Amino acid sequence: MxxxxxxxxxxxxxxxxxxxxxxxxxxxxxxxxxxxxxxxxxxLTRAEVRHELEELESVGYNPAAGDDPDYPAALQAAQHRLEVKHQEERNALASTDPTSPAKAAH
Structure with a gap:
């Protein structure tokens, strides 16, 4: 029991x-x-991930580097370069846009 x-x-x-x-x-x-x-x-969709990778490669990032000892730093540097590239593109677009507030101020 x-x-x-x-x-x-x-x-x-x-x-x-x-x-x-x-x-x-x-x-x-x-x-x-x-x-x-x-x-x-x-x-994220597969297409969005591919696009992001293509953009990172366009500024010098190489995901095929294998066991890169600088992996996080190299990726972060590429992300920073990509952000600078995007900012430059936005600035160029704003400077050619006649309705842009920056253009109107000149």
Whole structure:
């Protein structure tokens, strides 16, 4: 009798632990999903990732470098060069636009 009672307690304890574990996993998944949606972002499409990679390669980034010891720094430098390139393009576009506030100020 004593062992049957202990077995029932052990089974109840395991079931309780499984329920708590499942609840934690579900809560984590919901929290992650809400955080992603709250940020106003969407999952990147394959085309968007390809476009970003092509842009980074256009400013000298080489993803085929393999085990590059300068990996994070090289990528960050390429991202910075790309941002500078985009800013220059925006400035050039604004300087040729006759309705641009910068052009009107001259």
């Amino acid at each position: 004593k062992s049957a009672s202990l077995n029932r307690k052990a089974v109840r304890s395991m079931c309780g632990s499984l329920i708590v574990g499942a609840a934690l996993i579900a809560t984590s998944a919901v929290t992650y999903a809400q955080t992603s949606l709250d940020a106003g972002t969407h999952p």
